[in-house]
Amino acid sequence: MNRFSFTRANSVPEAVRAGGGADTRFLAGGTNLIDLMKENVERPSALVDINRVGLAGIEERPGGGLRLGALVSNADTAYDRRVAERYPLLACAILAGASPQLRNAATNGGNLNQRTRCYYFYDTATPCNKRNPGTGCGAIGGVNRIHAILGASPSCIATNPSDMCVALAALNATVRVTGPDGEREIAFADYHRLPGDAPQHDNTLRTGELVTAIDLPDEDFSAHHTYLKLRDRLSYAFALVSVAVALRMEGDRIAEARIALGGVAHKPWRVPAAEQALAGQPASAENFDRAAELLLRGAQGQGHNDFKIGLARRAIRRALRQAAAGTPQSQTDKRIA
Template sequence: MNRFGYTRAGSVAEAIQAFAAHPDARFIAGGTNLVDLMKYDVETPDHLVDITRLPLDQVEDGTDGALRVGALVGNADLAYDRRVQERFPLLASALLAGASPQLRNMATTGGNLLQRTRCHYFYDPATPCNKREPGTGCPAIQGVNRNHAILGTSERCIATHPSDLCVALAALEATVLVTGPNGDRRIPFAEFHRLPDDRPEIDTTLAPGELITAVEIPAADFGAHHTYLKLRDRHSYAFALVSVAAGLAMDGGRIVRARLALGGVAHKPWRDPAAEALLSGQPATDDSFRKAADHLLSGAVPRSGNGFKIALARRAIVRALRQAAAGTPQSQTDKRIQ
């Protein structure tokens, strides 16, 4: 780990100023991803700005049933918040599917959004990696790529985004609130994370020095018909091979409205409104679910080790939609697939 300076910010304005004063600073809160990256010498900031004392740790009711979640709200606190469990159970389920209880106690909402994409080549400074050192290549394309992306990839990067929370927030159409040297702005969740394209080293659309202050979640009517299905190599403390966040508004056996997002398959949570539109007005049958799955996965590109993800994702989408339609969400306590 390299040497670095440290500032504990007492206000949001002070945090922005401290960041601007150092050319290669990072904000730090729970540190569950950043500290690991620093230990591996993947991230080498010259200064850390500690934001843990900022007043960004509250969950607040918004208008018309919306919820505003401060950037420093812990993952465990958010998962067990009564309003989240009652009004946004999809979000609570996704949080409880992620990491371990110890990590959920430390990790923050804002930090979860900023997790770096997962790839063993990225985490190993002895190997080339376009994300870590632009222009050096992507050895995963021809190498070990079992866990890598099948959607939205480029010839420069096939890493996957690791967050479970973000998959649920994508399905719930959240908005990310940020502030920085040029003031405040609101970023629709679909526009917050980037695909790799020709700049895989840039994971988000945050401008330099911008700080996440909150996430706003609009009211949703998926309380009775939702699920978060996470398929992984072991039942606990593992990243998703494929995950599905599904929310349905139902009228009897017919789908009125659908939301569907995938994790473990792309550089960002993967959502396609056209696939959701295929479900609108349709009966809640496996045939309808398979058509949506086929559309979602129509652009999938398998590599040497991860072609199984296409069939796995197709089955997971159908299973998740079946669970949501029946009102029998996947249990995150008993992880056996229903």
């Protein structure tokens, strides 16, 4: 780990004032940042510890919905009674990720800003456009079993590793940020970005901006949801493919559908056409097939990850069936119903 200066901020304005440098990093739970510093992928000259700035609560929003403070731990968010009852999709997705130790330390803001687990990004001996722009991509033509099948570019085929963010995408969350130029809100779909020719930017945060909260809209998908995560071992592994589904049912028909995919792209993957195709339709196998087809339109394997396309198709169908039936995937009993 390189040497760096350390500042403890005691308020959000203090953090913003201290955090403006291009190679300054905010330290929250540290579960990703400290790891990246040990690997010399991150070499900040200064850390600003934001663990004592507040932002550590979950509150009712005035107009309905919940506001999740950026410094609330992933565990406290998943087990919050209001989150578990009103946004069980989010609770399930959080509990599908990492381990209890990591969820105790990791924060909501940090979850949004975690970096890819692409092995080439982590290996400073190899080229990586995300780590060192312009050096190339080791994963294209390399070992790419865990990599993207959707939205990739000739510069980067990395995936976003978060489970929580897949649920937040499906739930139409809003990210609240503050920075040198004041506060702003970013729709979740606009928070993470596709790699294009600038894969060094995972998201649309500007230099010096700090995530302060995640807002959940006042919408109820608690009766018909699921988070189905497929991975190489049953716990404590990143998703090869994951599917978050939230449905609003009217009798046997789907009134509204939200579907987001994890493990397949540089950001949680949503396709409005796939969701619209289900609206007003019966929850049938044919309609689920059609939605899967629309979600995976343009999917392209890189060799080792070709299997993800078929796996994703089957996972989407299965997740839609689970959500429609009101039988969400258990995050403890890993048998897939």
